[in-house]
């Protein structure tokens with residue numbers, strides 16, 4: 481599938497008296513079955529890896545975790561270490577209105593609660609939902625590694641040796657209540673999302689769709705991605721969108737910069753592994769989450785902020801004129817329009833659309849953690 485999501489229904493919502501209130505487009509995507517590859521060897525993965533496109537590796541031996549990781553087993557082997565969690569009253573976590581809370585629970589208790597839809601003990605309400613992204617002991621300093629934080633469980637999972645060990649960055653436990661949805665975001669490292677228990681729907685958007693996703697830092701402000709408010713987000717339907725349903729045992733390769741939005745269709749247990757695609761020197765050594773932009777990108781943002789300040793020294797008509805010249809320079813020199821496919825990011829897409837660089841969104845960036 482190429483060139484945008486395939487809308488199955490478009491329509492408008494009418495207020496009484498026929499005042500047009502909002503136009504809503506349902507953008508349910510058909511499952512992209514050609515993303516699934518069975519029994520992939522290391523050699524085949526190496527070839528696929530160069531294409532820089534997401535794939536689901538099905539049938540790779542991820543170890544005994546698929547049979548072993550029941551709720552009781554996870555609770556007893558994972559132990560009672562305190563973990564930081566997101567607690568949400570609704571399925572859809574909203575990072576803009578912060579409709580969730582940060583709390584902590586013993587790991588064993590978190591697992592038990594996340595596996596149920598109604599709680600006996602709860603923070604806010606009995607139907608609240610939980611999301612764990614297990615981090616290092618001190619998230620400001622330590623990088624998550626399940627071999628260190630959960631050695632008794634880590635021995636049950638094989639991380640496929642499909643990337644050089646020295647490129648490993650982190651391994652993160654992802655545990656979610658049924659129906660919980662994590663907002664659309666990108667990460668800056670390559671990623672194996674290893675689904676161990678529960679089915680999960682993942683919607684992916686290509687990095688070249690960034691200007692259609694209404695970014696706020698590393699996250700998209702479009703939360704309702706299946707029923708998009710097209711008045712607020714008119715460009716969203718142009719984003720190149722893919723959908724996969726992960727089954728237990730599947731590994732989703734998410735290349736760095738590919739956007740993903742995740743719904744746990746059932747109680748979900750996953751481990752994701754981030755590894756470095758670029759040279760080590762490109763990454764911020766203070767980045768414990770794996771979501772800080774590469775250093776040259778950060779530098780480019782800072783320089784651009786300075787450029788904006790310089791433009792602001794001039795009256796509006798000059799500022800506007802030179803801003804347009806700058807944008808066109810960046811477009812000509814740095815934006816790939818699909819004709820130069822040597823970087824592997826725009827393989828074979830003759831119909832790649834021209835995406836103009838949108839200044840306002842990008843320069844007031846707020847970095848929020850997911």
Ligand SMILES: O=C(O)CCC(=O)C(=O)O
Nearest residue numbers: 654667671673742750752
């Ligand atoms: O599966 C999840 O809970 C989140 C996945 C994700 O954002 C990641 O692996 O980077």
Ligand SMILES: [Fe+2]
Nearest residue numbers: 665666667740
């Ligand atoms: Fe992610």
